[in-house]
Amino acid sequence: MSEIYYTEDHEWILVEGDIGTCGISEFAQEQLGDIVYVELPEPGKVVAQNDELAVVESVKAASEIYAPVSGEITESNDELVDEPGKINEDAMGDGWFFKIRISDAKELEDLLDKAAYEALIAGQR
Amino acid sequence: MRYLPHTPADRQAMLAAIGVDGIDALFVDVPGQALLPAALDLPHHAGEMAVEESLTAMAGRSLPAGAAACFLGAGAYRHHVPAAVDHLIQRSEFLTAYTPYQPEVSQGTLQYLFEFQTQVALLTGMEVANASMYDGASACAEAVLMAHRVTKRNKALLCGGLHPHYADATSTVTQFIEFDVDTRPANPSVVEDLGALIDADTACVVVQTPDLFGRLHDLRPLAAAAHAKGALLVAVVTEFVSLGAVMSPGEMGADIVVGEGQAIGNALNFGGPYLGLFATRQKFVRQMPGRVCGETVDEDGRRGYVLTLSTREQHIRREKATSNICTNSGLCCLAFCIHLSLLGEVGLRQLAQLNHSGAVHLAEQLAALDGVEVVNESFFNEFTLRLPRPAEAVVGELVGHGVLAGVPVSRLYPDDPELANLLLVATTETNSEGDVAAFINALREVLS
Amino acid sequence: MSKPIETSSGHRGLDLAEPLIFELDGPGRCGVDLPEPDAVTNRLGGLERQAAIGLPGLSEPQVVRHFVRLSRNNFAIDAGLYPLGSCTMKHNPRLNEKVARLPGFADLHPMQPMETVQGALELIDTLAEWLCALTGMSAIAMSPAAGAHGELCGLMCIRAALEAKGDARQVVLVPTSAHGTNPATAAICGYRIEEIPADDRGRVDLAALKEKLGPHVAAIMLTNPNTCGLFETQIVEIAEAVHAAGAYFYCDGANFNAIVGKVRPGDLGIDCMHLNLHKTFSTPHGGGGPGSGPVVLAEALAPYAPLPMVVRGADGLELVEHKSEALGTAASFGRLKGFHGQMGMFVRALAFILSHGADGLRQVSEDAVLNANYVLARLQDLLTLSFPGPCMHEALFDDRFLQGTGVSTLDFAKAMIDEGFHPMTMYFPLVVSGAMLIEPTESESKDSLDQFIATMRHLAERARQGDAGYFAGAPHLAPYRRLNETQAARQPVLRWRPAVQEAAE
Structure with missing residues (x-):
């Protein structure tokens, strides 16, 4: 069983057991345009919710990616380093950034569900 | 006013088109009490001839280096700049263009920046270079800040032979962040063991070669020591012509090379504008400050160039930028690039040899004078003399003989009496045999 | 096509x-052609270059x-209208180039004995006096190398002054419309940045500012006229509020060219301001530099100014290069760069100032403001003006007029290139969507502006008529078509490498 949540900063986290896979939303990749560079966290890094964790850059913009929840990074999507275009092609799939072992599942309650996120971006489009 | 195209009738017509009675209706947002009712009580406009006369008169109240036998260096060098350099940099298309933000109509600037970056990388023995910084001293400060970002460590170790302006600029820029700068004492008679001072907090060691006193340093042992402790080695070069004769810092293991590019293509200009050079290894490129130009293609597949990696910069990253710098030294880069293109491999190496052989001769002749000692073992085109009395006074007396004899170390370190008798002497291809004879004879006379 | x-x-x-x-x-x-070097026993300490440089x-x-061929691929102010907002692309008089090359300025070594450089010190001193008089400020630091360097200088003076009072404070307030250099500079000075929103008139929201002010605020950094090309109407109240909170007012003087000779910023209550000599005083932009950014200072900040500075001594002018109690420089925050400042730029700026004089400089800002308002008046029915006029030296439009056309601000700008104009500043300031910031400067004649206006009107109408494909493909007639910035950033190639080496790698 898996469940997807979003943050107001346009990150998503797909939760499977105690592992969350995180990336940026389709809306975010559209807004950024061609992504040229990502900086990803090292596996093993322990972070608190809302810590700055990664950076994503397009030609004319840079955005920080924050930890949607607290936990430990278990894996980074190293393929993005050489092929950042994957984020544009498949933001919700192959363009994932990192996986995190969630230390406090209660924090997921702070996040948006799909409907709430869609309402949020409807106002921003 | 020759620079202003509008006639009174134009102005009236334009005001009418805007729909206002007078110009002050357009300044209506200025608080009333602050709007000056009339021109300030200062001189009014002047014709080209009058301005030229008054500034020429002012210029006449200084002694140009070329009108004397000039042996000054210490970070600024008087080389011959071919006439083509100044002619080309004054072309309207280079002189009066802005930063190349519209690449389709800025390929001239972008291509020379790409060539310049390549030249700097080749000379320094590094993989990449940026499109220049304000000057050598500010480039040095930026190198230390970059080492801080790369290593996340909070201390820099500056060698005692680092030009004090570079050390001061570095201390200034880092004084309000959590960062310590350990500047070692300046003394040309001491051999430093910087490697022993590196610890787990050291972000970088900064070494100048040739150093302020003219000494050349083999950076290899220090590079090894720095790398063994996770620190970066920053090499500083203030006389880039030296790289035509001396092994590059990149070959000796430096991680960042910064320096002053004035010596190639640029006049002395009383200290500015100069040209900060910045080169590093490919793996650090996203931590590098300043503008960079990169290769790409246009829609038709034609090779072209753009400013790139701009997400590091202030206009996008704002407070998280790698540096607050916006401007580079565009036209000074161009002068450097053209001069170096004229010199080429053969010319630069020959120029460097010429400078070095001139310095060797001069050092020999000076060392033969009573009471004068050449402190250096090694040097390129600049070395340190120990005089029998304070150098500042000797330099002052030599002016009367038409000789600008060098930079007294006390001008840079006024509070260190041990350095008072030291004189930095530089010679370039512009010094004739007559200049050398004038210097030797005058110094002999002044010291006798 | x-x-x-x-x-x-x-x-x-x-x-x-x-x-x-x-x-x-x-x-x-x-x-x-160089003479053959004499054969000598080298003293390079065993560090002779072995490898070829390449x-x-x-x-x-x-x-x-x-280089002549390269130059022909550049647009330049000498060739045509270059309305880059906030960059001030005005005419660069050639007299200024000529005098900057006089040996008495250009061929001086910065470390020559003081008595041999009196004319150069006189030039710095004369320019300094003019800049203080024009701004109504009491002191000046001449050494900063460019605008952002000037910001650093000003903010360091502020930090040093606050530290001298015992509390450096933590926050610098910056409007959302500010140049990116402002927050970047504040960060280097160890400050946290808080943004102040703009009101619906494009000015600082005074009430929001007052709410943010407090004992933790070190300074406000405010551009005036601001980056929307508008004079901050409540600037005096802003200064009073900032001072009441014990903070300092840093004014970004990038747009001083709109008010030089008309308004002295010192009369508005600012504490320090940098001057971009390459903007207001027309030292050439040179494809991105060099610039020069002297900083005028109020009396309270003057003791902290950087070294060196020119002072009048018993034997004429002298440079103070080191802290000295006697000369009142003991509190200086230090040195910002090598040597003494951008001398070559000082000469050009002074030539510009002497040529114009007090009356001409006043005319400069009046004409710059007149030109911008003329453009504004003649375009506001077709383009969407972001804030009602009058504006100062630049007119800010946004992309609302392009809504639904499929044409972006970028496309529109590229189409201007085909029409023979350099585009305006795009996407800055960030406070409006698809910003188009047009700064014609005082150098443009009415005829030249009329041509520009006609072109802009034509393009706006063309966009509305649904010719998005034409715009998307622009420029069609420039030396190069649109360059692929994504490719440049994804696989950065920042230098040339010989083909052989490439194959070997």
């Missing part, structure tokens, strides 16, 4: 294709041709 005619040479008439200088290498060739060899005519 018809397909361009192909040529066998790759050149297209006067548009000459030019390879990189490295690709023109003729080993052994040289563009200078520089190409060319003769002088080849080098000249190379």
Whole structure:
């Protein structure tokens, strides 16, 4: 069983057991345009919710990616380093950034569900 | 006013088109009490001839280096700049263009920046270079800040032979962040063991070669020591012509090379504008400050160039930028690039040899004078003399003989009496045999 | 568009294709003649260069041709209207170039004995006096190398002054419309940045500012006229509120060219401000520099100014290069760069100032403001003006007029290139969507503005008529088509490498 949540900063986290896979939303990749560079966290890094964790850059913009929840990074999507275009092609799939072992599942309650996120971006489009 | 195209009738017509009675209706947002009712009580406009006369008169109240036998260096060098350099940099298309933000109509600037970056990388023995910084001293400060970002460590170790302006600029820029700068004492008679001072907090060691006193340093042992402790080695070069004769810092293991590019293509200009050079290894490129130009293609597949990696910069990253710098030294880069293109491999190496052989001769002749000692073992085109009395006074007396004899170390370190008798002497291809004879004879006379 | 005619040479008439200088290498060739060095026993300490550098060899005519060909791919203010908002692309008088090259300025070593450089010190001092008088401020730091360096200088003075009072404080307030250099500078000075929103008139929201002010605030950094090209109408109240909170008012003087001779910022209550000599005083932009950014200071900040500075001594002018109690420089925050400042830029700026005089400088800002308002008045029915006028020296439009056309601000700008104009500043300031910031400067004649306006009107109408494809493909007629910035950033190639080496890697 898996469940997807979003943050107001346009990150998503797909939760499977105690592992969350995180990336940026389709809306975010559209807004950024061609992504040229990502900086990803090292596996093993322990972070608190809302810590700055990664950076994503397009030609004319840079955005920080924050930890949607607290936990430990278990894996980074190293393929993005050489092929950042994957984020544009498949933001919700192959363009994932990192996986995190969630230390406090209660924090997921702070996040948006799909409907709430869609309402949020409807106002921003 | 020759620079202003509008006639009174134009102005009236334009005001009418805007729909206002007078110009002050357009300044209506200025608080009333602050709007000056009339021109300030200062001189009014002047014709080209009058301005030229008054500034020429002012210029006449200084002694140009070329009108004397000039042996000054210490970070600024008087080389011959071919006439083509100044002619080309004054072309309207280079002189009066802005930063190349519209690449389709800025390929001239972008291509020379790409060539310049390549030249700097080749000379320094590094993989990449940026499109220049304000000057050598500010480039040095930026190198230390970059080492801080790369290593996340909070201390820099500056060698005692680092030009004090570079050390001061570095201390200034880092004084309000959590960062310590350990500047070692300046003394040309001491051999430093910087490697022993590196610890787990050291972000970088900064070494100048040739150093302020003219000494050349083999950076290899220090590079090894720095790398063994996770620190970066920053090499500083203030006389880039030296790289035509001396092994590059990149070959000796430096991680960042910064320096002053004035010596190639640029006049002395009383200290500015100069040209900060910045080169590093490919793996650090996203931590590098300043503008960079990169290769790409246009829609038709034609090779072209753009400013790139701009997400590091202030206009996008704002407070998280790698540096607050916006401007580079565009036209000074161009002068450097053209001069170096004229010199080429053969010319630069020959120029460097010429400078070095001139310095060797001069050092020999000076060392033969009573009471004068050449402190250096090694040097390129600049070395340190120990005089029998304070150098500042000797330099002052030599002016009367038409000789600008060098930079007294006390001008840079006024509070260190041990350095008072030291004189930095530089010679370039512009010094004739007559200049050398004038210097030797005058110094002999002044010291006798 | 018809397909361009192909040529066998790759050149297209006067548009000459030019390879990189490295690709023109003729080993052994040289563009200078130097005497043979004497054979000496070298004293390089065993560090002689062994490896070749890799520089190409060319003769002088080849080098000249190379750079002349390159130059022809550049747009320049000498060639046409260059309305880059906030950059101030005005005419660069050639007299200024000539006097800057006088040996008494250009051929002086910065470390010559003081008595041999009196004319140079006099020039710095004279320019300093003019700049203080024009701004109504009491002191000046001449050494900063550019605008952002000036910001650093000003903010360091502020920090040093606050530390002297015992509390450096933590926050610098910056409007959302500020130049990116402002927050970047504040960060280097160890401050946290808080943004102040703009009100619906494009000015600082005074009430929001007052709410943010407090004992933790070190300074506000405010551009005036601001980056929307508007004078901050409540600037005096802003200064009072900032001072009441014990903070300092840093004014970004990038837009001083709108008010020089008309308003002295000192009368508005500011504490320090940098002057971009390459904007207001027309030292050439040179493709991105060098600039020069002297900073005028109020009395309270003057003791903290950087070294060196020019002072009047018993034997004439002298440079104070080190902290000295006697000369009142003991509190200086230190040195910002090598030597004394951008002398070459000082000479040009002073030539510009002396040529214009107090009356001409006043006319400069009046004409700059007149020109911007003329553009505003003649375009506001077709383009969407972001804030009601009058504006100061630049007019800010946004992309609302392009809504639904499929044409972006970028496309519109590229189409301007085909029409022979350099585009305006785009996407800055960030407070409006798809910003188009137009700064004509005082150098443009009415005829030139009329042509520009006619072109802008034509393009706006063309966009509305639904010709998005034309705009998306622009520029069609520039030396180069649109360049692929994504490719440049994804796989950065920042230098040339010889083909052989590439194959070996």
